[in-house]
């Protein structure tokens with residue numbers, strides 16, 4: 001008789017529910033046959049993809065019969081020159097999620113503790129369980145800012161890695177330079193500190209603190225991506241930055257040919273597309289101001305954000321609100337899936353027309369429909 005498959009799976013997988021991404025527009029279209037669908041659920045770039053990247057993609061379609069350059073040397077060289085680092089301080093992954101996965105795999109033994117914040121990017125927890133590690137979750141403050149002292153208090157002899165997400169997904173909150181310095185000084189040297197900076201290019205506050213200045217002084221790994229500001233989420237390419245020693249260990253487990261030649265060429269070209277980056281940042285800054293003002297008029301509590309999304313507490317039932325928006329062709333993200341209690345939603349900042357459409361539909365829903373008041 002066939003063996004019950006769950007008993008054959010790794011025990012630690014019983015702690016994991018598969019990652020649920022934002023609903024794809026195609027799925028909503030199939031479900032509801034709406035003419036217009038707007039996706040503001042996955043923090044994608046509403047301005048599209050860097051035109052210079054698209055040009056580069058078209059150019060390399062004639063050589064798809066060839067394997068890619070496995071280590072993405074040219075891309076690493078370019079990133080190194082931009083960041084004023086050495087080529088062997090950069091590793092390229094199939095999205096920055098793969099870099100996070102490789103870092104855990106390369107450094108953490110079974111049952112090591114990994115400390116990370118909550119609410120934050122769900123993948124940290126999934127990966128920690130996938131590698132049979134012990135997740136140690138530290139709640140953000142009530143105003144969604146980081147409590148780095150609380151994180152330090154959780155360090156034990158079993159701690160191998162601490163993950164910080166800056167700016168943090170889904171809250172948009174960020175860690176200041178001074179906080180980063182203090183934190184780095186208080187973490188023991190035998191612990192790896194992974195700083196996920198997927199949204200770094202959107203951060204505007206001059207106090208924002210990247211962990212890059214610390215990569216030589218501590219065992220710090222910074223992860224960044226081409227999925228957000230460069231609009232290349234569909235091609236899956238991101239990178240890790242650290243000391244040569246850390247990167248050489250991660251290179252041991254990087255799957256061969258983990259990024260495609262098309263993604264590498266697109267990323268190389270995107271790095272030169274300063275115009276597209278500036279346009280994307282500008283769109284985000286303006287959209288943030290517009291949405292904050294208008295969402296607050298509708299009774300939303302909007303948290304300060306240094307990223308391309310807004311974390312909001314709503315008075316209504318958040319799942320109901322998201323469903324009402326879906327009926328009208330707008331996908332945002334209810335936060336119940338992030339294990340957050342209360343009525344929270346995350347809204348990706350869209351193009352001006354998308355932001356206006358969202359506000360119009362919210363007005364329609366909140367003035368006309370069920371308006372059940374629930375406390376956050």
Ligand SMILES: Cc1ncc(COP(=O)(O)O)c(C=O)c1O
Nearest residue numbers: 095096097121169198225227238
């Ligand atoms: C905080 C954070 N880190 C990493 C990623 C993954 O990005 P990538 O597409 O580079 O794997 C995301 C994607 O949403 C994210 O929000």
